[in-house]
Amino acid sequence: MPTEHHFTDSAEAAADIAIRIATTLEQAIATRGVATLALSGGRSPRPVLESLSASLSDWRKVIVTLVDERWVDPTDPDSNEKLVRDTLLQGPAAAARFVPMKNAAADAYLGQPAAEADFAALPWPLDIILLGMGDDGHTASLFPQAKELDEGLSSSALTIAVTPPAAPHQRLSLTAHAILSSRHIFLQISGAAKKTVYDRAIAGGPVEELPIRVALCQDAVPVEVWISQ
Numbered sequence: 001m002p003t004e005h006h007f008t009d010s011a012e013a014a015a016d017i018a019i020r021i022a023t024t025l026e027q028a029i030a031t032r033g034v035a036t037l038a039l040s041g042g043r044s045p046r047p048v049l050e051s052l053s054a055s056l057s058d059w060r061k062v063i064v065t066l067v068d069e070r071w072v073d074p075t076d077p078d079s080n081e082k083l084v085r086d087t088l089l090q091g092p093a094a095a096a097r098f099v100p101m102k103n104a105a106a107d108a109y110l111g112q113p114a115a116e117a118d119f120a121a122l123p124w125p126l127d128i129i130l131l132g133m134g135d136d137g138h139t140a141s142l143f144p145q146a147k148e149l150d151e152g153l154s155s156s157a158l159t160i161a162v163t164p165p166a167a168p169h170q171r172l173s174l175t176a177h178a179i180l181s182s183r184h185i186f187l188q189i190s191g192a193a194k195k196t197v198y199d200r201a202i203a204g205g206p207v208e209e210l211p212i213r214v215a216l217c218q219d220a221v222p223v224e225v226w227i228s229q
């Protein structure tokens with residue numbers, strides 16, 4: 001079962017996640033000389049990333065990457081890379097090494113092999129995977145009812161190209177295998193709608209129905225969840 005942290009205020013939750021990420025990265029650097037952090041996109045992580053940027057003094061030994069990406073130009077407002085560059089990778093945090101998911105290929109399916117090679121070159125297991133969750137129970141870009149979902153749940157690859165059934169843009173996503181090849185999974189849940197989905201997910205059931213169960217219904221990797229209004 002995940003360890004839950006409850007907050008009434010989402011800003012306080014975001015600040016607490018940032019502190020927890022920073023201390024975990026510092027421990028990883030002290031132990032292994034390098035720390036790795038894979039971030040989700042969307043709306044939820046913005047305050048975490050803004051707070052985290054100033055929470056660590058030395059970013060030079062940190063590798064930052066993504067959990068998923070929309071196959072759009074990195075200047076597009078929907079780009080998760082843009083979110084991370086605009087929020088986290090500012091000031092001293094610009095010294096971190098950022099590994100993008102998006103490359104120059106024309107679409108996510110054509111780009112997946114090069115992205116897979118980039119991700120295979122990272123030092124696994126990653127130290128932290130920060131997950132979000134959509135109101136449909138998707139995490140990363142493992143969407144319920146996507147035609148690639150079974151492969152995303154069972155593949156031994158690290159990455160998969162995905163066409164979301166009801167969301168814009170082709171995606172590249174970490175697979176379930178990659179998500180569970182991490183030392184820590186942190187999950188951010190804010191708002192009543194997501195809390196309802198989260199409660200359904202931890203009650204058990206098929207992972208295909210609510211893919212966030214990949215992270216919640218397993219014992220291999222410790223999971224911490226920050227829940228706020």
Ligand SMILES: O=C1O[C@H](COP(=O)(O)O)[C@@H](O)[C@H](O)[C@H]1O
Binds near residue numbers: 039042068069135139
């Ligand atoms: O499309 C995505 O959605 C989820 C949830 O995003 P949010 O805007 O509801 O916070 C996110 O975790 C994922 O990385 C993103 O690409």
